[in-house]
Amino acid sequence: MNPTPSTFRNDRSRPPLREHGFALRPNDWPLDRVAHERYVKLIIDQLVVRPAPVSASALRWIDYIRSLSKGNLVATTVEHATDLLWRQLCQSLPSIYPPDASPTEDGTLLMSWLRDEHHFEIEVMPSERYVWFYRNHELNRDYIGEGSPSEALTPEFMERARAVFV
């Protein structure tokens, strides 16, 4: 359905017309066809949520995750859970960056972020659950928890993660 003036009347998220070269009052709709199409495009550009650009290192990390079970490094369940978890982390923590990672001798995938006094790790198990652990070396404080990519990240997880990914 095409937007109509009433659709956007009183909508504060509507693009301000004057700033984009429309010589109209704020709640008016441009009647000229070219202006109308340009305005619709402007609205769509503003409404569509575009994914953030993915860095080369993030792409390399995603390739690594998706190559894990092919190389028989971990079970497909670990690969799947890690993939889901990474998407969840990217959505919840925009400042996150890829970890250092290694499969373990027990078939888990251990990811770690070591920065200054912060030690943060997440271990993904074949059961598709994960254990996270945070240590602040300077404060001598440790925190641990567990979860699943099918569950929301806990407030405690988020609090610790935000300390690392500022």
Next chain:
Amino acid sequence: MCQDRPNVDDGVVFRLCTQQKPDSLYFYKEPKPLPADFRLTDLECEEAEKNDGIGGLSVWDVSRTEPDQARAFLSTPRPTVYHLRVAAIRSITDLKLHVCRDPLADARKGADGHCLIANVYSKDEKTRRSIRASVMREAKYVNDLKPQRA
């Protein structure tokens, strides 16, 4: 674990990584110590449970064993070497970590350099991970691994 074995009070020990293939690792930027390389396996945890809860992490005295000699005992290629100062391990507060000699019953060169970092096991998972993180912090990466490239 170390009651009847001599302690190592100073010097440097090295730890070989657990990974067999550098390609299985991912480094975001430069190589850093990985928790997987300092992790007690499920089997080692079971053994520690049977040993009154005392567990040790295998390391080698640099003055007695070369990395290639240590690799020969392990039968699997372990490319990465981490150096740890004994004094730094002993200075980790609250954990009572120490290094004791644990020579292998093997006539090959370097067998006498095998040691253990004692008291790295705890029944409590949080404590176990905390000990590991503290040991990792003292580890210095010695040889370079090539991070995986896309």
